[in-house]
Amino acid sequence: MSAPSPVHILRQHNAQISALAFSSDNRLIYSGDSDGMVCIIYCRTLRPISLWHAHDGNILGVEEWDDKIITHGRDNKLHVWRAPTIIQTISDSTSTELEHPQLLYSLDVNALNYCRFSLLHGSPTDQSSRTTALVSLPNLIDSDLADVWELPSCERLHAAVGKASQAPATLDGTGRTKTGIIMSMHLFRAPAGLGSRSGQLRILAGYEDGSVMLHAYDGNASTSIDGQGWVDLWTCKIHRESVMHLAISPDLAFCLTVSADHLIGKIHLKDNISEERSMVHRTKHPGNAAVVIRSDGRVCAIAGWDGSVRLYSTKTFKSLGTLAYHRDSCYAVAFASLHPNKHEKTAVDEDEDEDEDEDAEKRTRWLIAGSKDTRISVWELMDFDRKRVRPV
Template structure:
């Protein structure tokens, strides 16, 4: 009788931090991995050498979120601060194979914002392009309201002007509870995602949407419906387009596909919520039928991310295990075991475009240190961070994302 193959092991382990890992993010080109811990320390790791190029105390309390954007780094902490830092420029020696020790850098702070971090809800950044991008507004950023954690605000960056205030105050949804009684108490916002969608009646125009996961297990999609004003106060002009409650516990984390066609949520319960945003918006489908709760055998989940091809998701559990699922059927695709305590952050690397890469005119000498196969392999990485203060890097198989439908 053939023996079972050995369980997969991490391809790499990073031990830069001295506290539980709370946030992870890859740069768009996969060259850098950002990690933040419960003490407020942020590390930037070169993914070629797997050495840190910057480690600094970004916040006085734990990290909620990190993201590289427009040559800068956005960090969000439990200290009620959101900082924007200048991205570090890596020394030339860091790109080679030199074993010489390199001095760690500290990024320059560009500007900061006071935010409300009571509810552990990280920011949601929406970079702007084309005519929407102006000198004062390169991106929109959504955060919990400064006063009331059940509402949301949208600010402009880098000007830091509040564009929309108290989203959710002007039209709270009536979400039925699991026992059939009606209640307006959604509780505080636990997770949010800001995005744009095409205006249904005006060509070339977009409208804002804000997807919010709440303390009572509900998810609501808010839409800004006014056309006469670009700003709002007291939630005026923001309507609840749909709302569904799939979880029996608070929404712990939410992930949205890159094309904003669907979202997934996890909680302390054993459910994974799936929300078919595209079907609701384009086909006017009923949200109660387009959103479904999938039962798993594993309660207690802390983190989730969706692969860029939209086919696979990773869920980090309180037991330290990372479980992979099909995003369409939520069928289990496997389990990764290394962390012994809660896995509180998971993130997929960006797939490397292997097709069409030949004949590239990129003459960067640093590219000589990593061949095509290495870049493809790095594009299949999954990073996970646990309370054990370690970051594990896994090289995943191709689940079929490269196949054309």
């Protein structure tokens, strides 16, 4: 079997690709680069519908939130934009004007440690609300700690998560925690089945020293300061180098971590487990920048500094293949959803229902990777239950 090739190459950027995401319905690709440019690409035509200078610095993250777009940059800003109206742009194939999103509001943030935001839909009082959300970020002053903000109120609900649990023995001679700064984080609520802890607010954080820690809010108030009310449920140290990225499975059962070393860490997130909480898979490929887990939780993709994206089973870590196109380091990777949200049909969709249904099914198998070479590769993956991509 010959090595796979990307089905499309996107060249909308002129700088290193640093962030990638799909829309919830798989119709759009969001991408950001190291010059602060953000692009929205319509998957059906693979043409941009919006391209704008969102930040004065590297884009750390970009994500869709209802009818809005959140971008996070190294300029110490988190922006919330109103998404452009894509119907007219899509239907007018002759238009050369790209609509820019409208900036709604911004947060001043701390981007010293390159750690991107983590978004959680819903507020403490209404977790099902689509109009409110929580976002976790590194603390404004101390990059070892985390803050939790509410949107759109821009109110800081929890400040300096991790501070109250710091004991004197965890400090080095300079007063800094031995874990170092937060490198990657994920904000979530404890899933059902944990009794009184169901719905508990939690932050999983990967640190500079290679450790991963789970913080949980045990307080009764809706806000906290200096980390009061937050406890550390457990700590795992897998990597010798800094945790470059972590990803949590859709069912919140486990997380995967990658680093500059050759290890892939898997950590079980359930509170009470009989087996070891963490396991390590040793690869032959050091230097990994990002990891993502497919929406069924069965497959992961890891973007490497060697320019390759490697696919693994999340259960056995059996190799499912290597996607090799980029000659420079890959820093971003994203899966399309296997079960995308339905979107409202436009006039274009109604004329092309049959073709669109076929294209939509193909897009559920898409994976995108972004590289230092400024390009985004689009791959159409096969059914891993039947076949396996031959590694290259």
